[in-house]
Amino acid sequence: MAQERSIEVKVGALILVSLTILAAFVLLMGGLSFERTYTLYVDFDNPGALQAGAPVRVAGLKVGKVQELQFLGGKVDPKTNRRTLIRAKISVEQRMHDAIKEDADFFVTAQGVLGEQFLAIDPGSAQKPVLGEGSIVRGIDPPRLDLFLAKSYELVDTTINTL
Numbered sequence: 001m002a003q004e005r006s007i008e009v010k011v012g013a014l015i016l017v018s019l020t021i022l023a024a025f026v027l028l029m030g031g032l033s034f035e036r037t038y039t040l041y042v043d044f045d046n047p048g049a050l051q052a053g054a055p056v057r058v059a060g061l062k063v064g065k066v067q068e069l070q071f072l073g074g075k076v077d078p079k080t081n082r083r084t085l086i087r088a089k090i091s092v093e094q095r096m097h098d099a100i101k102e103d104a105d106f107f108v109t110a111q112g113v114l115g116e117q118f119l120a121i122d123p124g125s126a127q128k129p130v131l132g133e134g135s136i137v138r139g140i141d142p143p144r145l146d147l148f149l150a151k152s153y154e155l156v157d158t159t160i161n162t163l
Contacts, residue, residue: 035093036094041087042090045085049117054117054119055118056118058096088119101125102128105124
């Protein structure tokens with residue numbers, strides 16, 4: 001009887017340890033971070049294939065993620081006094097706060113040729129002030145290959161018709 005009880009306790013402990021390891025693995029692979037963050041907003045005319053949940057990187061190091069993308073419809077934003085189509089809300093780890101300056105560049109790029117889209121930040125010059133919590137900045141739109149091909153086709157067509 002005591003031996004049966006001992007086996008049940010061992011099996012129960014094994015199941016609990018396995019579930020704990022599984023939960024930790026899911027949390028780590030899911031990119032859950034307990035680092036404190038602050039929010040920035042980046043305006044784009046066309047952010048390409050950037051999606052909510054995409055990583056935010058500084059010098060290749062993941063320091064945050066895109067929280068959401070809002071369609072503002074091209075209205076003039078009273079806060080920035082410029083026309084905005086898409087506003088990305090991003091969270092950046094607090095440890096990067098002093099590194100991101102007011103002249104920082106925010107742009108959408110991809111890992112490799114067909115890789116995942118992410119928002120990259122070039123921190124800016126050391127002489128400029130730090131970009132504050134809740135700041136709204138202008139992002140650099142990614143190059144549009146589809147527009148390039150369409151314009152190239154028009155150019156070739158015009159050239160052929162002229163000849």
